[in-house]
C-alpha cells in the first residue's frame with residue numbers, strides 16, 4: 059500500500075493482492091456462498107456467424123459484495139482458485155446455471171449453457187458425481203451443459219484432466235478449450251481430448267485487424283480447430299469489422315460486446331425477441 063504525504067493510506071485495488079486482504083476476501087467469499095443474494099450469474103450469448111442464431115450462452119459469475127459493491131471475477135476467482143473454495147464456488151455456479159436452464163426449458167426454450175471450470179476442479183474426484191447429481195436434480199439433459207476449461211488446466215495434469223474430461227464427455231456433457239492461444243498445448247494433446255469446441259482468446263481477436271501475428275494466430279486456430287473436427291468460437295468480438303473478418307475466415311461462432319454483454323437470465327428472453335424482430 060502506498061502512503062500519502064499526510065500519512066493516510068490510500069485505497070488501491072492492488073492492496074487486495076496482500077496476504078491479509080486475500081484472507082479477508084476469502085472470508086467474505088465463504089460467507090457469500092452461504093448467503094443467497096450476493097453471487098449471481100450473468101449470461102452472454104454465443105452467436106452463429108452463419109445466420110446470427112443463438113448457439114448457447116456462457117454463465118459468468120457476479121459478486122455483489124455487501125459493503126464493497128461489485129467485485130470482478132478476475133479479482134476473486136484467482137483467490138478462490140488458490141484454495142478449495144473454488145470447488146464450492148463451482149458447484150454453486152453450476153446449480154444456479156442449471157436452475158436457469160430449467161427455467162428456460164419450462165418456458166419452452168432449450169438453451170445450452172457453458173460453465174467455466176477452474177484447473178483445480180479437474181483434480182476434484184467428486185466433480186463428476188456432483189455434476190451428475192445436479193443434472194438429475196434439475197431435470198436438465200447433459201447435452202445442454204458445456205464446461206469450459208483452459209489449455210493450462212489440462213496441461214497441469216494431463217492424465218487426470220483427460221480422465222475427468224472423458225467421464226464428463228461420456229455423460230453427454232460438451233467440452234470447450236477456453237482462452238486458446240494463451241497457454242501451451244500440443245496438437246497431439248488436443249487431439250486426444252473429447253473436446254468439440256475451441257475458444258480463441260479475446261486478446262488475439264481484439265487485435266487481429268492491426269497486429270499481423272494475432273491475425274495469423276486466429277487464422278491458425280480456426281484451421282487447427284476445424285482439422286480436429288471442432289467448432290471454433292471467437293471471444294471478445296467488439297465490432298462489425300471483426301465479425302466480418304471472422305466470418306470470412308470461416309470461424310463458426312462469435313461472442314462479444316458486438317452481439318451482447320453478459321446479462322441476467324430473465325433478460326435473455328427479451329434479447330432473443332429483439333434478434334428475431
Ligand code: C2E
Nearest residue numbers: 118119131132135151174175176294295296313314315320
Ligand atoms: P472468460 O471465461 O474468458 O470469460 C470471458 C470474459 O470476457 C468475461 O469477463 C466477459 O464478460 C468478457 N467479455 C465478453 N465479451 C467481451 C468483449 O467483447 N470485450 C471484452 N473486453 N470483454 C468481453 P468476466 O465476466 O469479467 O470474467 C472474467 C473471467 O473470470 C472469465 O474469463 C473466467 O476466467 C472467470 N470466471 C467468470 N465466471 C466464472 C465462474 O463462474 N467460474 C470460474 N471458474 N471462472 C469464472
Ligand code: CA
Nearest residue numbers: 116174206236
Ligand atoms: Ca470462459
Ligand code: CA
Nearest residue numbers: 236237257293
Ligand atoms: Ca475465455
Ligand code: CA
Nearest residue numbers: 236237259260
Ligand atoms: Ca479469459
